[in-house]
Amino acid sequence: MKNPGSLPAVATAAVLGFAAQSAHADWALNMTPGITAVSRSVYGLHMTMYYICVAIAVFVFAWMIYSIVVFRKSKGAVPDTTLVHNTKAEIIWTVVPVLILIGAAIPSTKTLIQGEDATGTELTIRITGYQWKWQYEYIDTGVSMFSTLDRDSNVARQLGSGIDPNGVPNYLLNVDHPLVVPAGTKVRLLLTAQDVIHSWWVPALAIKKDAIPGFINEAWFKVEEDKLGLYRGQCAELCGRDHGFMPIVLDVRSKADFEAWMKAQKALQQPAASAEAAAVAAQPAAG
Numbered sequence: 203m204k205n206p207g208s209l210p211a212v213a214t215a216a217v218l219g220f221a222a223q224s225a226h227a228d229w230a231l232n233m234t235p236g237i238t239a240v241s242r243s244v245y246g247l248h249m250t251m252y253y254i255c256v257a258i259a260v261f262v263f264a265w266m267i268y269s270i271v272v273f274r275k276s277k278g279a280v281p282d283t284t285l286v287h288n289t290k291a292e293i294i295w296t297v298v299p300v301l302i303l304i305g306a307a308i309p310s311t312k313t314l315i316q317g318e319d320a321t322g323t324e325l326t327i328r329i330t331g332y333q334w335k336w337q338y339e340y341i342d343t344g345v346s347m348f349s350t351l352d353r354d355s356n357v358a359r360q361l362g363s364g365i366d367p368n369g370v371p372n373y374l375l376n377v378d379h380p381l382v383v384p385a386g387t388k389v390r391l392l393l394t395a396q397d398v399i400h401s402w403w404v405p406a407l408a409i410k411k412d413a414i415p416g417f418i419n420e421a422w423f424k425v426e427e428d429k430l431g432l433y434r435g436q437c438a439e440l441c442g443r444d445h446g447f448m449p450i451v452l453d454v455r456s457k458a459d460f461e462a463w464m465k466a467q468k469a470l471q472q473p474a475a476s477a478e479a480a481a482v483a484a485q486p487a488a489g
């Protein structure tokens with residue numbers, strides 16, 4: 203389990219009898235705090251709302267159960283059929299929820315603004331959804347690639363393949379070419395689609411954005427420097443027959459590793475352009 207597990211998640215897991223010990227999956231029931239400042243804000247917001255809901259539930263149910271038990275007919279309670287209006291009670295049950303909603307709206311708005319502020323980005327990647335794969339284009343570098351379901355998952359998913367999916371590592375959650383990104387860099391995503399609506403969803407980034415043909419949606423993230431590694435996601439919009447077979451893998455690398463990878467990709471994808479650039483660089487300056 204990557205996250206230590208917050209109190210409600212642990213409590214819920216304990217209540218339901220799920221211990222986080224499954225061999226196949228991380229049975230954590232709560233959201234992940236993620237790997238960016240925004241994802242942690244989203245997680246914090248989620249927990250704040252959760253505690254507000256718990257407090258309201260405890261208060262309402264306690265009052266309800268108390269009233270049912272204490273004012274029951276067998277104890278001689280007589281219903282008051284004359285009470286139809288109580289100004290004081292109505293003011294209280296209007297003002298209190300309004301205050302709760304305002305209290306919730308302030309942090310929500312802050313997080314929303316934080317998540318939409320795609321200014322000052324250092325790298326832009328265009329993501330295009332296809333039935334059923336993703337294309338990643340690193341703008342102004344000439345580097346691009348298609349990311350499709352990995353071969354092991356693809357073979358195992360075929361009808362009558364005879365392969366036990368439980369034996370396939372990261373079954374249906376692995377791809378041939380992950381999206382490689384640098385940590386500590388503000389990355390802008392431009393999302394669109396070629397055929398139908400898809401949705402690019404990576405929980406660790408707290409990003410779930412629709413990729414719509416003819417439109418460009420924007421998102422951004424800045425992964426914290428110490429959160430290198432692989433993170434997984436999926437298409438979150440029912441986009442056709444193989445909707446379940448277009449996962450997302452994010453490969454977060456250090457800036458130096460990313461630069462080296464980018465250089466290698468450039469050499470691989472545009473050998474002519476790279477050779478030309480090398481030749482130009484090798485020439486002595488004219489004049």
Ligand SMILES: [Cu+2]
Nearest residue numbers: 400401437441
């Ligand atoms: Cu899709």
